[in-house]
Amino acid sequence: MMLVRAFVSHYRRHPFQLAALALMIVLATMLWTGVTVLTDQARNSLFQSEEAVAAGVHVVRTDGRPVRVEDFAELRMAGLCVAPWLEVRRPPPAGRVIGIDPLAMGCFGKAAPGGNRGELDGAPFLDISAAVRLAREGYDSRLYLLASTENETLPQGYALREFSLGPSTGELADSFLLNLDALSLLVLLITGLLVRSVHRLGIAQRQDSFDLLFRFGVPGRRVRQLLALELVVLTGVCVLPGLWLGTQLAAILGGGFGQALNSLFDVNLYAGAAESLPWQAAAVMVLLVLAVCLVDWLVPRRWQRAVSSARGRLLAVLVLFAGLAGVALAPDLAGVFAGTAVVFVAAGWLTPGLLALSAQKLSDGTDLDGSGPLTRWRRRELAVMFGHLALPVVALQFAMATVLAVQALVTTFESTFDDWLAQRLEAEFYVEVPAGADAGLAAERLQNLEGIGPWHRVTRGEAVISDEGAAGEDKTAVVDLFALTPVSELVVDWTLLASMERPWQRLAQGAVMVNEQLARRHQLELGDTLEFRVADTEMGANIVAVYADYGRPAGEILVSGSALPEDFSARFESFSVNPGEWAMAEISEQLADVWNVSDVTVRDNASIHALASQVFGQTFLLTRAISLLTLVLAAVALLIMSWVFFSTRAWYFRLLGIWGLPAGAIHHQLRRLSVTLTLAVTITAIPLGIWLTWVLVSRINPLAFGWSLPMDLYPLFWLELGLIAVVTGLVVAYLMRWQLVQRENGKQVKS
Amino acid sequence: MADPVLVVERLSKRFSSGGQPVTVLTDLSFNLAKGESLAVVGRSGSGKSTLLNLLCGLQVPDKGNITVTGESFSESVNSDSDARWTELRRRSIGVVFQQANLMPALSLEDNVRLRSHLAGHAAGHERGWLERLGIGAEADRYPDQVSGGQAQRAALAMVFAMAPAVILADEPTGSLDRNTADEVADCLFAMQRDSGCALVLATHDRELASRCDHLLDLSALHLGGTD
Numbered sequence: 003m004m005l006v007r008a009f010v011s012h013y014r015r016h017p018f019q020l021a022a023l024a025l026m027i028v029l030a031t032m033l034w035t036g037v038t039v040l041t042d043q044a045r046n047s048l049f050q051s052e053e054a055v056a057a058g059v060h061v062v063r064t065d066g067r068p069v070r071v072e073d074f075a076e077l078r079m080a081g082l083c084v085a086p087w088l089e090v091r092r093p094p095p096a097g098r099v100i101g102i103d104p105l106a107m108g109c110f111g112k113a114a115p116g117g118n119r120g121e122l123d124g125a126p127f128l129d130i131s132a133a134v135r136l137a138r139e140g141y142d143s144r145l146y147l148l149a150s151t152e153n154e155t156l157p158q159g160y161a162l163r164e165f166s167l168g169p170s171t172g173e174l175a176d177s178f179l180l181n182l183d184a185l186s187l188l189v190l191l192i193t194g195l196l197v198r199s200v201h202r203l204g205i206a207q208r209q210d211s212f213d214l215l216f217r218f219g220v221p222g223r224r225v226r227q228l229l230a231l232e233l234v235v236l237t238g239v240c241v242l243p244g245l246w247l248g249t250q251l252a253a254i255l256g257g258g259f260g261q262a263l264n265s266l267f268d269v270n271l272y273a274g275a276a277e278s279l280p281w282q283a284a285a286v287m288v289l290l291v292l293a294v295c296l297v298d299w300l301v302p303r304r305w306q307r308a309v310s311s312a313r314g315r316l317l318a319v320l321v322l323f324a325g326l327a328g329v330a331l332a333p334d335l336a337g338v339f340a341g342t343a344v345v346f347v348a349a350g351w352l353t354p355g356l357l358a359l360s361a362q363k364l365s366d367g368t369d370l371d372g373s374g375p376l377t378r379w380r381r382r383e384l385a386v387m388f389g390h391l392a393l394p395v396v397a398l399q400f401a402m403a404t405v406l407a408v409q410a411l412v413t414t415f416e417s418t419f420d421d422w423l424a425q426r427l428e429a430e431f432y433v434e435v436p437a438g439a440d441a442g443l444a445a446e447r448l449q450n451l452e453g454i455g456p457w458h459r460v461t462r463g464e465a466v467i468s469d470e471g472a473a474g475e476d477k478t479a480v481v482d483l484f485a486l487t488p489v490s491e492l493v494v495d496w497t498l499l500a501s502m503e504r505p506w507q508r509l510a511q512g513a514v515m516v517n518e519q520l521a522r523r524h525q526l527e528l529g530d531t532l533e534f535r536v537a538d539t540e541m542g543a544n545i546v547a548v549y550a551d552y553g554r555p556a557g558e559i560l561v562s563g564s565a566l567p568e569d570f571s572a573r574f575e576s577f578s579v580n581p582g583e584w585a586m587a588e589i590s591e592q593l594a595d596v597w598n599v600s601d602v603t604v605r606d607n608a609s610i611h612a613l614a615s616q617v618f619g620q621t622f623l624l625t626r627a628i629s630l631l632t633l634v635l636a637a638v639a640l641l642i643m644s645w646v647f648f649s650t651r652a653w654y655f656r657l658l659g660i661w662g663l664p665a666g667a668i669h670h671q672l673r674r675l676s677v678t679l680t681l682a683v684t685i686t687a688i689p690l691g692i693w694l695t696w697v698l699v700s701r702i703n704p705l706a707f708g709w710s711l712p713m714d715l716y717p718l719f720w721l722e723l724g725l726i727a728v729v730t731g732l733v734v735a736y737l738m739r740w741q742l743v744q745r746e747n748g749k750q751v752k753s
Numbered sequence: 754m755a756d757p758v759l760v761v762e763r764l765s766k767r768f769s770s771g772g773q774p775v776t777v778l779t780d781l782s783f784n785l786a787k788g789e790s791l792a793v794v795g796r797s798g799s800g801k802s803t804l805l806n807l808l809c810g811l812q813v814p815d816k817g818n819i820t821v822t823g824e825s826f827s828e829s830v831n832s833d834s835d836a837r838w839t840e841l842r843r844r845s846i847g848v849v850f851q852q853a854n855l856m857p858a859l860s861l862e863d864n865v866r867l868r869s870h871l872a873g874h875a876a877g878h879e880r881g882w883l884e885r886l887g888i889g890a891e892a893d894r895y896p897d898q899v900s901g902g903q904a905q906r907a908a909l910a911m912v913f914a915m916a917p918a919v920i921l922a923d924e925p926t927g928s929l930d931r932n933t934a935d936e937v938a939d940c941l942f943a944m945q946r947d948s949g950c951a952l953v954l955a956t957h958d959r960e961l962a963s964r965c966d967h968l969l970d971l972s973a974l975h976l977g978g979t980d
């Protein structure tokens with residue numbers, strides 16, 4: 003009881019210490035929960051619906067047109083077991099929903115998806131009638147016809163396809179989830195470091211009172227038990243608000259996240275059932291906090307000392323190289339992630355010691371003329387700080403490196419994507435061909451317009467290529483087909499990652515180009531002959547170029563429209579037009595006339611660009627937000643830690659004042675000390691950040707998304723980060739100064 | 754008195770502790786000449802440390818005047834008096850505490866160097882000072898690598914290296930055992946005599962106090978007595 007009272011009274015005297023630890027736990031839980039909730043949501047979206055479907059196949063029309071209600075009727079009349087599956091897209095945060103017909107599902111002999119969980123509650127499954135109502139409200143919708151897996155004989159004009167909700171993204175979605183998991187692991191790592199550092203410092207501050215208790219005859223084991231209990235209670239209390247904040251964070255970021263999934267993978271974030279608080283995340287957090295705070299009592303002293311010994315350092319260097327080699331050579335994503343984790347651990351192991359050593363070396367080399375002795379003193383203090391603030395320093399380094407890498411990745415992607423989009427949007431206007439209208443007639447009309455600028459007709463559809471890697475008996479894969487008629491001068495500026503001579507002329511003569519994703523996935527090289535099937539026609543052509551195609555995983559073949567077979571039916575058609583001497587209004591009137599419609603949809607370059615940029619902005623919102631939040635958290639932790647640490651150091655700054663150094667000069671020393679600290683951390687973060695950027699663009703991106711990005715560095719952003727470091731340093735200095743003044747006004751000189 | 758280095762006139766100081774005013778010093782006056790030493794004694798809480806703080810401008814009196822090497826200060830504070838006190842502490846007033854007089858991150862030699870640098874002296878004589886105090890061999894060690902007595906000798910080396918006019922020592926031997934305390938005190942008095950500076954020594958130790966030229970008993974003052 004006396005012990006408990008001693009504990010409580012400590013915190014009554016130092017409420018700030020308790021608040022700091024509590025704050026750290028709350029914020030850590032918030033970040034971690036936020037990421038976990040989003041990751042789970044993505045995982046569920048990817049798997050839940052697919053799992054729910056007993057049938058793994060659906061029926062498509064061999065002419066490539068979407069299936070309609072008439073097809074359903076036809077198939078049912080032919081005695082087939084098919085069930086409708088109507089997907090309605092609503093914008094986030096409402097999410098997509100799926101309309102099903104429980105009666106029709108019955109023919110699979112299994113309960114309807116969602117049905118076994120009770121009501122069709124709209125998350126994501128609802129009755130098809132309700133879905134149709136939504137579709138009629140104007141939301142985008144798409145109908146699938148699910149079939150049972152048995153090899154049934156289909157009527158003429160239909161084929162079975164594997165049913166998955168997105169296009170065949172292969173392992174890409176898994177990889178994306180792995181990416182998210184990696185991000186959450188990083189968050190866990192950094193927050194673990196932070197919680198530990200704040201807790202350690204609190205313990206160090208209380209060491210005197212523990213010693214006293216020990217002298218009073220309280221066994222050390224008893225004190226430790228109570229400390230553990232205290233931590234359990236505190237964690238238990240703080241995890242709850244953290245959880246709640248985390249779900250709020252996830253809700254805020256959810257919209258952007260849905261967009262990201264959509265534009266990166268064509269995977270949809272379905273309306274998730276409002277689940278209860280993510281207790282699993284909470285449990286992980288509690289375990290993490292307990293583990294990082296209590297590890298000292300579990301790991302033998304000898305090991306702990308070994309970590310910071312010279313031999314420990316050598317080992318860390320070896321570990322570092324092993325990690326670097328692992329990342330460079332690993333054949334799969336999991337290997338790359340493991341290697342990255344190893345590199346981070348080794349870097350965190352080495353950095354504080356290295357920084358302290360350089361500060362020490364620097365102070366040894368200080369020129370003792372001028373203000374030399376004072377400078378030497380400040381550098382020594384810096385070395386001491388690196389030693390004592392090792393954990394928050396490492397956390398800040400990690401957070402900065404992550405922000406740097408994410409920023410570089412996003413910026414590179416943004417500019418590359420922008421260039422790419424600009425090439426794709428070479429024409430000034432785009433005209434969508436209305437459903438059922440004849441694009442051929444329109445092309446003839448455009449051809450006859452004297453003085454029109456360059457234009458071409460874009461036809462999109464599907465092609466089938468053989469795929470030895472495919473699962474199941476069907477060794478084929480469906481890829482996008484992209485046809486241009488004619489191969490106009492609008493496309494000749496495209497970024498080609500690899501090409502033979504005069505690629506566009508060759509394309510016009512019947513050769514093909516493939517996008518990077520397709521080339522990587524099927525190891526296609528220039529000059530290879532690509533065999534593919536369009537509708538019922540087998541085709542084969544030389545690959546003359548590989549072009550960059552960012553932001554989606556699907557493979558694509560680019561052909562000249564003249565090469566398309568007769569029986570090909572387009573999924574989507576449009577015209578890209580530079581009006582030349584004509585006004586666009588006149589051209590669209592002409593087209594309206596050809597198609598016999600009252601109005602045609604014409605979009606201009608600028609509006610498409612704006613739309614794309616908007617989607618893009620959302621795409622990396624999550625990664626950006628999480629990494630920035632982590633940085634903020636690390637900075638806050640550094641503030642807290644320097645504050646507490648400085649309380650043990652304040653006397654020596656006071657001593658300088660007693661020795662006649664004016665207050666202004668002391669504050670100047672404080673500022674230089676803390677700004678050097680944060681800037682030094684930034685400097686160690688930059689190489690780690692650059693390396694992480696390389697890992698992202700050159701290792702993770704190709705493995706996870708199928709396309710790679712150029713490796714660009716953004717020194718301006720380093721400067722920005724440096725500026726943040728300077729500001730953090732100044733705030734630290736200000737806090738220290740405030741503490742110094744408080745002490746001077748309060749307690750008098752030590753005697 | 755010839756050449757007064759320190760002149761204290763009608764000095765008063767009180768604190769308010771928990772709303773209650775605590776009078777520590779009332780109308781205290783004394784002079785100290787070059788080369789003289791004054792022992793300040795009194796029971797704990799009688800105001801020894803407070804007096805020393807007032808004498809170097811770390812605290813401000815409620816009333817009274819202090820003159821150090823010709824610079825006068827009254828109870829009024831402003832940035833000018835602040836700056837003058839700072840300058841005095843830098844060059845003319847050496848302060849020694851019971852402990853924690855050294856920068857832990859610097860070696861003894863660097864500590865002496867820093868202190869004499871602040872006092873405006875060129876570098877180069879640090880080792881000499883440490884040797885004079887008998888700790889030349891420890892010059893490269895850090896404060897946590899030497900004994901308490903050695904640390905206090907280093908503190909004295911720092912103070913003498915700045916060639917001060919007055920030394921204010923607050924229980925400089927308070928945390929040392931008898932023998933060590935005597936050795937450190939021997940050093941202090943010997944070097945004070947050599948340098949000719951004035952010394953104000955606050956102590957509990959009557960024996961140490963008796964080695965000074967003058968004695969100021971703050972407990973007696975409180976009881977209404979005078980020196």
Ligand SMILES: Nc1ncnc2c1ncn2[C@@H]1O[C@H](COP(=O)(O)OP(=O)(O)OP(=O)(O)O)[C@@H](O)[C@H]1O
Pocket residue numbers: 748749750753768769770775777795796797798799800801802803804
């Ligand atoms: N900042 C302050 N606020 C309130 N009271 C103070 C303050 N500083 C000192 N006092 C009080 O003034 C009195 C004198 O304190 P001082 O430290 O000068 O005593 P001292 O003679 O040095 O004692 P010791 O021998 O224990 O060091 C004490 O009663 C103390 O409580």
Ligand SMILES: [Mg+2]
Pocket residue numbers: 753801802803923
């Ligand atoms: Mg005292």
